[in-house]
Amino acid sequence: MRTETPVVIRLDDYTPSTYSIETVSLDIKLHPTETLITSTITLRKREGTGTETAALVLDGDDLDFVSADLDGAALADDAYTVSRDQFVLLAPPEGLFTLTLTTKVDPTANTRLMGLYRSSGTYCTQCEAEGFRRITYFLDRPDVLAVYTTRLEANKAEAPILLGNGNLQDSGTIEGTDRHFTVWHDPHPKPSYLFALVGGDLASIHDSFTTSSGKPVELGIYVEHGKEHLCAYAMDALKRSMKWDEDAFGLEYDLDVFNIVAVSDFNMGAMENKGLNIFNDKYVLANPETATDQDYANIEAVIAHEYFHNWTGNRITCRDWFQLCLKEGLTVFRDQEFSSDMRSRAVKRISDVRLLKSHQFPEDGGPLAHPVRPESYTEINNFYTATVYEKGSELCRMLKTILGDDGFRAGMDLYFDRHDGDATTIESFLACFAEATGQDLDQFKLWYSQAGTPELIVSTDWDFSSGLFGITIEQSCPPTPGQPVKQPLHIPVRLGLLNEHGADMPISALIHEGGDHLQGDVLHMRQGRHRVVFGPMETPPVLSLLRGFSAPVNLTLQTDNDSRLHLMASDSDGFNRWQAAQDLATRHLIDGARGTLSVDPRFLSALLSIIRDDSLEPAFRAQVLTLPSEADIAREIGKDVDPDAIHTARKALKVKAAETLGPDLPSLYRALEGSGAYSPDAAEAGRRSLRNAVLDLMLASGSDEAYALAHSQYETANNMTDRFAALSTLVMAGAETADAVLDDFHERYQHHALVIDKWLSVQAMAPQSDTLGKVIDLTRHSSFSMSNPNRVRSLIGAFATGNPTQFHRADGAGYAFVADHVITLDDSNPQVASRLLTSFRSWRAMTEDRQHHAREALQRILDKDSLSKDVRDIAERSLA
Ligand code: B3K
Numbered sequence: 001m002r003t004e005t006p007v008v009i010r011l012d013d014y015t016p017s018t019y020s021i022e023t024v025s026l027d028i029k030l031h032p033t034e035t036l037i038t039s040t041i042t043l044r045k046r047e048g049t050g051t052e053t054a055a056l057v058l059d060g061d062d063l064d065f066v067s068a069d070l071d072g073a074a075l076a077d078d079a080y081t082v083s084r085d086q087f088v089l090l091a092p093p094e095g096l097f098t099l100t101l102t103t104k105v106d107p108t109a110n111t112r113l114m115g116l117y118r119s120s121g122t123y124c125t126q127c128e129a130e131g132f133r134r135i136t137y138f139l140d141r142p143d144v145l146a147v148y149t150t151r152l153e154a155n156k157a158e159a160p161i162l163l164g165n166g167n168l169q170d171s172g173t174i175e176g177t178d179r180h181f182t183v184w185h186d187p188h189p190k191p192s193y194l195f196a197l198v199g200g201d202l203a204s205i206h207d208s209f210t211t212s213s214g215k216p217v218e219l220g221i222y223v224e225h226g227k228e229h230l231c232a233y234a235m236d237a238l239k240r241s242m243k244w245d246e247d248a249f250g251l252e253y254d255l256d257v258f259n260i261v262a263v264s265d266f267n268m269g270a271m272e273n274k275g276l277n278i279f280n281d282k283y284v285l286a287n288p289e290t291a292t293d294q295d296y297a298n299i300e301a302v303i304a305h306e307y308f309h310n311w312t313g314n315r316i317t318c319r320d321w322f323q324l325c326l327k328e329g330l331t332v333f334r335d336q337e338f339s340s341d342m343r344s345r346a347v348k349r350i351s352d353v354r355l356l357k358s359h360q361f362p363e364d365g366g367p368l369a370h371p372v373r374p375e376s377y378t379e380i381n382n383f384y385t386a387t388v389y390e391k392g393s394e395l396c397r398m399l400k401t402i403l404g405d406d407g408f409r410a411g412m413d414l415y416f417d418r419h420d421g422d423a424t425t426i427e428s429f430l431a432c433f434a435e436a437t438g439q440d441l442d443q444f445k446l447w448y449s450q451a452g453t454p455e456l457i458v459s460t461d462w463d464f465s466s467g468l469f470g471i472t473i474e475q476s477c478p479p480t481p482g483q484p485v486k487q488p489l490h491i492p493v494r495l496g497l498l499n500e501h502g503a504d505m506p507i508s509a510l511i512h513e514g515g516d517h518l519q520g521d522v523l524h525m526r527q528g529r530h531r532v533v534f535g536p537m538e539t540p541p542v543l544s545l546l547r548g549f550s551a552p553v554n555l556t557l558q559t560d561n562d563s564r565l566h567l568m569a570s571d572s573d574g575f576n577r578w579q580a581a582q583d584l585a586t587r588h589l590i591d592g593a594r595g596t597l598s599v600d601p602r603f604l605s606a607l608l609s610i611i612r613d614d615s616l617e618p619a620f621r622a623q624v625l626t627l628p629s630e631a632d633i634a635r636e637i638g639k640d641v642d643p644d645a646i647h648t649a650r651k652a653l654k655v656k657a658a659e660t661l662g663p664d665l666p667s668l669y670r671a672l673e674g675s676g677a678y679s680p681d682a683a684e685a686g687r688r689s690l691r692n693a694v695l696d697l698m699l700a701s702g703s704d705e706a707y708a709l710a711h712s713q714y715e716t717a718n719n720m721t722d723r724f725a726a727l728s729t730l731v732m733a734g735a736e737t738a739d740a741v742l743d744d745f746h747e748r749y750q751h752h753a754l755v756i757d758k759w760l761s762v763q764a765m766a767p768q769s770d771t772l773g774k775v776i777d778l779t780r781h782s783s784f785s786m787s788n789p790n791r792v793r794s795l796i797g798a799f800a801t802g803n804p805t806q807f808h809r810a811d812g813a814g815y816a817f818v819a820d821h822v823i824t825l826d827d828s829n830p831q832v833a834s835r836l837l838t839s840f841r842s843w844r845a846m847t848e849d850r851q852h853h854a855r856e857a858l859q860r861i862l863d864k865d866s867l868s869k870d871v872r873d874i875a876e877r878s879l880a
């Protein structure tokens with residue numbers, strides 16, 4: 001690999017492009033090793049960029065240059081300079097001119113999976129963020145928007161399907177040859193990162209959708225032959241997404257076709273290329289025998305996410321990559337809202353917050369912390385992070401809380417109206433909301449530039465004689481890299497007051513003092529400290545704070561178990577009911593990790609009342625029954641973390657819970673048995689999740705009956721959710737039979753790569769001390785491959801991020817193993833390697849011996865010759 005010299009790109013240095021590109025006409029002759037790309041682009045110098053002649057500098061990345069013509073005539077040798085990474089036209093003509101560049105690429109040798117590559121023989125592309133420059137020399141930046149026409153040509157037998165962006169304009173065979181072609185035209189100007197092509201021998205399913213204004217759209221999903229029966233759910237999710245965007249935001253689709261292609265080698269989840277989404281097949285393919293309920297939910301969410309990008313990302317795109325959250329945060333928010341409308345809102349919020357806390361909070365609290373809108377980068381691919389996506393979505397959610405439903409919608413309407421066709425910024429986005437509602441969002445904007453998770457410290461006081469109840473909230477934000485001092489943020493804190501019967505008290509009627517910052521049930525914190533007093537009342541209320549997790553903050557509330565139990569039993573806010581249960585469990589687990597687990601029996605009986613309460617959705621009850629993860633506890637402990645102590649404590653609490661709830665569990669398990677055929681709908685999935693959570697708890701008792709039940713569920717399950725849950729619970733519990741069941745599972749599903757991923761992950765996450773040895777053996781297994789990102793993430797990624805005790809082994813062997821694989825993978829696929837390396841992000845929170853080993857592993861990576869800038873950036877920031 002060539003050594004890459006990192007250059008720091010800064011938001012403050014942004015300047016518009018000197019040249020604009022109006023049209024792009026691509027002629028691509030696909031060939032396994034020598035694909036020829038002829039790109040004819042019309043350019044002109046942009047107004048306001050001066051009158052002097054400026055060289056035209058086009059980006060390239062590892063390109064073989066073939067030829068260059070200007071306005072139809074070959075360019076003289078001294079009119080340009082060219083290297084693998086750049087083409088420079090030294091003195092471009094005045095006015096509109098046409099440049100024709102031919103390059104040659106080898107898609108088969110492209111192991112980075114950026115640019116044009118092959119997945120199981122199918123030609124496909126990935127251009128975001130900077131992959132287009134690996135196909136042709138271009139102004140490869142998101143603020144250069146052009147109209148594209150793409151002619152694709154290939155051997156007919158090798159690639160009978162040839163797909164491009166936009167609408168199909170022409171197709172045919174090339175007389176006297178074994179080749180054929182298609183021509184695609186996309187009338188919507190777009191940045192190069194949204195370009196895509198697919199060529200291959202693929203099967204497909206088709207459907208159609210009529211938009212609200214009556215426009216018919218042909219829908220197609222393309223997959224490898226033999227997998228077309230696995231696409232029905234994805235197609236259904238697509239149609240529901242199209243309808244939802246019309247209903248929720250008034251947004252219609254804008255081309256005659258919408259195609260999705262599923263490939264098995266893909267660096268991330270999916271890509272929103274205009275009219276031609278390319279997906280990691282794990283977010284398309286599903287049937288009950290091979291996909292779990294979680295897989296179905298993920299497919300629904302990712303299909304929706306990519307579809308929603310058509311407006312938030314494609315029609316309105318980013319001016320520069322610093323604005324990434326403009327499309328990603330907003331589109332995550334939109335997909336979360338869609339799933340909430342399709343499923344249970346409270347349960348969706350709980351799982352979104354679990355994800356935020358487990359992925360984004362550690363990022364924000366460690367060496368890789370960065371603002372939602374970063375201010376500098378050396379490798380943009382390292383900024384497709386939980387902060388940009390998940391915290392970015394939380395910022396949109398807070399906007400909605402601050403402005404109200406109607407104000408938020410008015411701002412969105414103005415944004416679509418004003419910026420359709422633009423490459424724009426966070427400032428312009430926020431300006432639409434400020435203008436539409438008359439609200440001042442200047443302080444709110446700090447959320448985009450200030451990194452770190454804010455902390456709210458809350459205390460309450462009760463004055464018996466006056467009957468007044470006071471709340472004092474203080475906000476602060478810890479220092480993060482490059483940001484030692486923070487300013488107060490505008491934090492919307494939704495709250496409720498419960499009376500002794502658990503009913504909500506009327507907040508506005510009770511405000512006694514300091515209520516000017518309260519609007520309805522939302523306290524708008526703008527200063528460092530706020531105090532509100534409620535009353536008079538006869539008995540002190542129980543405070544339910546941060547309802548619905550109204551802001552992405554760490555909350556420390558001085559309270560007691562009585563209050564937590566009251567909230568757990570009665571809070572009208574489902575999220576906070578769950579949160580109270582989690583808080584109670586967390587208190588127990590932190591004490592347990594410090595060596596003194598003493599279980600409050602009232603907590604266990606409160607758990608029992610919830611899981612027995614048929615008036616509550618099973619999916620919600622399952623969330624309450626699922627204890628905080630080991631990583632959650634580690635995050636709460638914050639420093640000098642000993643994952644073994646946490647593991648032991650969590651196991652002990654589970655055993656205690658299993659003992660106390662034990663007599664009720666078998667009947668609950670039986671009562672939750674489904675009848676009839678499998679359906680992936682939310683209600684049935686919820687029932688299965690509760691039943692499997694009950695089974696998992698039963699196994700903690702270690703009883704023979706529980707093990708027998710797990711085996712029988714494994715054998716008789718008519719769907720992957722139940723079969724895999726049984727396997728997983730046996731493997732995690734370290735059952736003697738686990739190996740035999742794993743062998744059986746492999747035997748059954750060895751030809752289903754996506755199921756093999758589950759088989760790899762479950763073994764990688766087993767907490768037993770022989771796991772690392774097994775994982776090393778699995779890297780040599782015929783079902784594993786270092787060149788497929790899904791396999792790498794399922795085995796090595798799951799070990800590094802899903803197995804706290806073994807990744808953070810005190811002898812450092814877990815770190816060394818992951819570092820070895822980061823080093824190997826960096827040569828072939830830097831993007832996947834650097835993502836894997838982010839698993840070290842919390843290394844400084846560990847015990848000192850572990851820190852020592854982690855530092856050594858990170859340093860060993862940095863010492864490697866010719867490191868990619870992707871991995872170098874993460875390793876350097878991790879060690880800084
Ligand atoms: N926009 C793509 C992500 C591209 C990642 C490039 N490293 C998928 C998505 O967020 O929808």
Ligand code: ZN
Pocket residue numbers: 305309327328331
């Ligand atoms: Zn996205």
